[in-house]
Amino acid sequence: MRLPFLLTLPRVLRHSATIGADLPPDEAVVVDPPDAPLRAALAAATAGDHGPARDLLAATRAHAQWELRDGYVTRLAEAALHNPGWLDAWLDRAPEDPDAALVKAELCVDQAWEIRTAARARQVSRDQFQAFFALLEDAAPVIGTAAELNPADPVPWRIALTHALGSQAPRAVFDDYWAEAVARDPHHYGCHTAALQYLCAKWHGSHEEMFAFAESAADTAPPGSKLHALPLSAALEYEVLTAGPTTASAGPDPFAPRVAAAVTRALALSAEYAPGSREAAGFRNQLALMLLRQDRWHDALDTFRAIGTAATKYPWAYFGDDPRQEFLETRSGVRIHVATRTPFFARPPHSHAVPATGWTADAPCALAIAAARPEDVAQAALMCGISLRTAPASATHTYIEAVPDLKPAKRSVLSTEDRLTTAADNFTTGEKWPTLVLRRTPERCGFTVFHKGRPLAAHEWNTTSPAPDHTTVAATAATLSRLFAVADPRPLSHILRSTGNPPRHQSDLLAALALPALPADFGTRPEVLDTLPGNRVLTRRGLLAGMRDTMTTQDGSHPPAPGAYEPRTARWWLLRALGLPLFTAAAAYAWWNPDIGPVRSTLSTLTALFLAGQLTAAWRRRRAHAGKTPR
Structure with missing residues (x-):
């Protein structure tokens, strides 16, 4: 497998920076992002105020927005799972409120699945x-109450169908629930x-019944309805989650034509929605997965363009x-x-898909604070492959942010981490300062804290997430207190929770760590250091140029080339004389050892040759x- 990779590696290096360059950056991608009204309701609920959630669901009930209501109820129940106050x-204030009863019904089912987990039955214990x-069993009357309080609402019957799935209800019960829902x-x-x-086959039906149901629903759905993507969900369930046909026969897959038809139908539906549509995000994420499984890489890339930043929990949660x-x-x-499929001298294929826009307002802003002087950071960042801007934060600390590269480095363009995190992972390597x-x-x-090139701890505050467990927080606080010389980690634990x-x-965390405060406009725009005094842009260098500058400068700037011959210092000769056998041996070992990837092997070889x-x-020259005449 190594030879084919080496043959296609030049194509990847040449085209990787341009193919998919119109995709939103990785740091802008959010899983199941809520819309503005739901975001406000979730934030208020986390703070103990149910008013915005009450008003939100009342509006969906008044306008019969059942699809929107279903999504809101699901997210509110998730918020109540760990914070039910x-x-x-x-419910204490309005026990007959149909909206509160509906969230309670969804919560009861969620609590049951929280205990069972989504694991296969053989991996779930008897207890x-x-x-x-x-x-x-306790949830059944709660669901019934929600249905009685709002007889026109189909959402309680969707919850009842989910309840029937888990409780192993007989087909007659399922049919009754289904009839109530579609009515x-x-x-x-x-x-x-x-x-x-x-x-589906893994629960109470079969592949044939599942496909027939999905195709029938799609055939009778109105134009533009997401039900046209229901066969795609069936195809995903069949091909990915149940690993295709269960028989050991060597004949053709009987459902392959139906899988292909489902993908084609979903592609047509995706074209009817605007790029970046939150409503289409669910089936577009499934579509991207199914397209790449069919080796339709260009169509998959176009689908990722249409998705934009709106990633969804499923189907990706099935894989990690x-x-x-x-x-x-x-x-x-x-x-x-x-x-790899684009010829080396050819132009990358032009896409007719319109990429999603409007994501910049929600894109995260990133800023690093290094416990080092700007000149030390500049020297350490010579080989990080990303352009940075630094500014003095104090006498002993430096602000750092990533700045756009007109031509990003090929070795970092495909990284799935944000650019500043990738840079910090690199420029902290071998340094003592965190x-x-x-x-x-x-x-x-x-935040993520780096020390000696390793991410040692990370944490996130989210307006909709519950407080993390004490053990995790205590470990993070201990790491921070050790790196930043804080005597008592308990105040840090309180802030993290x-x-x-x-x-x-x-x-508050920065104040507790005795670190400089963030710039006032951090979070409002991507680059906030351009107005600070003493800011400086560190333009990225190529790999070889970075290695050269690391060996020839102490302050992060490459010295001018001398006009006349100047003898090399003993230190210069010593470093290269020691480095050559080291990298030569490393390259030989890397090519000999099959466990070391081709990228590391190639880099070691190029370094030795350099x-x-x-x-x-x-x-x-000497x-x-x-x-004397050189040979």
Whole structure:
């Protein structure tokens, strides 16, 4: 496999910076971002105020916005899962409120699934199953109450269908629930997806029944309805989650034509929605996954363009604990595959897809604070491959931010981390001083602390997330107190467990660590250091230029080339004489060891050749200057 990779590596290096360059940056991608009204309701609920949530759901009920209502109820129930106080207060004040009862019904089902988890049945213990079924039994009357309080609402029946799935209700019960749901809204997407899960082979149906149900719903759906993507959900369930046909026969897959038709139908539906549409985000994320499974890399890249920043938890949560990271790695992999299929001297293929726009307002702002002087940071950042701007924060601290590169470095363009985090990972390597990388968006703030090239701790405050557990927070606080010489980590733990106001908690943490305060306009625009006195741009260098400058300068700037011959210092000869056998041995070992990837092997080889070239050229110049003819 190494030879094909080496043959396509030049294509990747040449085209990776341009293919997918119109995609939003990785740091702007958010999983299931709420709209503005829901964001306000979630923030208020976290603070203990149920008023905005009450008004939000009342409006959806008054205007019969059942799809929107379903999504809001799901997110509010998730918020109440670990912080139920606001919902309890709402029910105490208005026990007959149909909106509060609906959130409570969804919460009861969520609590049951929280205990069971989404693992396969063979991985769930007997005690978990007993608690799961007991909670589902308790949830049944709560769901019934929600349905009685608002008879026209299909959402309680969507919850009932989910309840039937987990409680292993017989088909007759499922059919009754389904009839009640479609009587209220025959094209409700949430009810159809819940029914599809019940009918899939891993639960209570079969592949044939699942596909037939999805295709029938799509055939009768109105134009533009998300139900046209329901066969795509069936295809995903069949091909990805159940790993295709269950028989061992060598014949053709009987469902392959239906999978292909589902993808084609979903592509047509995606074209009817605007790029970056939150409403289309769910099926577009599924579509991107199915396209790459069919090796339709260009179509998959166009779909990622249409998704923009609106990643969703599913289907990516099926492949790892971090859906966002899975989304980013998949998107990066698609770019690489497109690059490997583009001839070296050809122009990258032109896309007719319109990329999503409007994401810049929600893009996170990032700023680092290094416990070092600006000149020390400049010297350390020579080889990070990313242009940076620094500004003095105090006598012993430096602000750092990433600035745009007209032509990004090829070795960093496909990284799934934000550019400043990637740079900090690099420029802290071998340094004794720690660096705190801070991030801020409208609804969350976070940080990652680096020391000696390693991320040692990270944390995020989110307006909709519960307080983290004490063990995790204590470990993070201990790491911070050790790196920044704080005697008592307990105040840090208190700040890390705070909720409700992420920007304030982030600022409180800096004060507790005795670090300089953030610039006043941090979080309002991407670059905030350009107005600070003493700011300086560190233009990125190529790999070889960075290595050269690291060996020839102490202050982060490459010295001017001398006009006449100047003898090399003993230190110069010693460093290269030691480096050449070291990198030569490393390259030989890397190519010999199959566990070391081709990228590291190639870099070690190029470094050894570069040092050999430098030594050879310097030796020839020295002999020529001495009046001897070089070989």
